Amino acid sequence: MLLSGLIGKMHTHLSMGLAQYQLPIGAKLLMMNDLIGQTIRLDFNGQIKCASCGTLTKKSYSQGYCYPCSQRLARCDLCIMRPETCHHHLGTCREPQWGTDNCFTQHVIYLANTSGSKVGITRKINTPSRWIDQGAVSTLPILEVDSRLKSGQVEVALKNFINDKTNWRKMLKNEVSPIDLVETRDKLLPKIQTLVSQIGATTLQNEVLEIKYPVVEYPSKISSLSFEKTPSITGVLQGIKAQYLILDCGVLNIRKFSAYDITLTY
Ligand SMILES: [Zn+2]
Incomplete structure (x- = not known):
């Protein structure tokens, strides 16, 4: 089989605790879980098309956009990374309506075990996809707020006590020890109690969510593949974790190659 077209970040959902991956390619959505154990080939056709305006761009900015769009779209602004x-409120949002629709909605502050414990935030509507995208093996939502700004304030406060980054190499090698996230929550929440009441955050009593990934064999050494270095990549798909295809010849971060025109053969 052969599919061609622009690729995008894989769509993810959970089924019976197992992460499911679908790759947008052209107009199709390909179930990637079905390809595990098979040899696949990915050829870069040399074109990158902005995911917003569709024009050709030499380089992809903000994971899939042309330079002008990366400067124009609110979703590419720095405040998305640092809520x-x-x-x-200053009237300087690049797209005030987009901001209202996306940033002034329910957001969740969560703990996760990706390569150790970390704190993160996400729109409530993006769970559990966000956790799968990060390769979390377990996660626990702890607080809910009504804006992205407030979730950012909580995250900043918690960063004094817990990591907010993932060591992606450890995550991909599955060098992850079990962590009691309930115990972590119960230690952390009292430290930010003043802020929690100030911003009117709701304390959640969720259970820990465990996430399994479709991986037959984790890599012992990580080598990163890129279409710039290797326009034609062939390998056995050994698994998928976060947004990475784990091939026997290296790992490929699909998210990084959003808006690339690819031919996939399997
Ligand atoms: Zn564009």
Whole structure:
């Protein structure tokens, strides 16, 4: 079989605790879980098309956009990465309506075990996809707030006590020890109690969610594949974790190659 077209970040959902991956390619959505154990080939056709305006771009900015769009779209602004710097109230949001629709909605602050414990935030509507995208093996939502700004304020406060980054190499090698996230939550929440009541955050009493990944064999050494270095990649698909295809010849971060025109043969 052969499929061709622009690829995008894989769509993810959970089924019986197992992460399911679908790759958008052209107009199709390909169930990637079905290809595990098979040899696949990915050829870069040399074109990158902006995911917003569709024009050709030499380089992809903000994971799939042309340079002008990366400067124009609110979703590419720095405040998305650092929500505590939200400037909507100053009237300087790049797209005020997009901001209202996306940033002034329910957000969740969660703990996760990706390569150790970490704190993160996400729109409530994006769970559990966000956790799968990060390769979390377990996760526990702890607080809910009504804006992205507030979730950022909580995250900043918690960063004094817990990591907010993932060591992606450890995550991909599955060098992850079990962590009691309930115990972590119960230690952390009292430390930020003042902020929690100030911003009116709701304390959640969720159970820990465990996430399994479709991986037959984790790599012992990580080598990163890229279409710039290797326009034609062939290998056995040994698994998928976070947004990475784990091939016997290296790992490929699909998210990084959003808006690339690819031919996939399997
Ligand atoms: Zn564009």
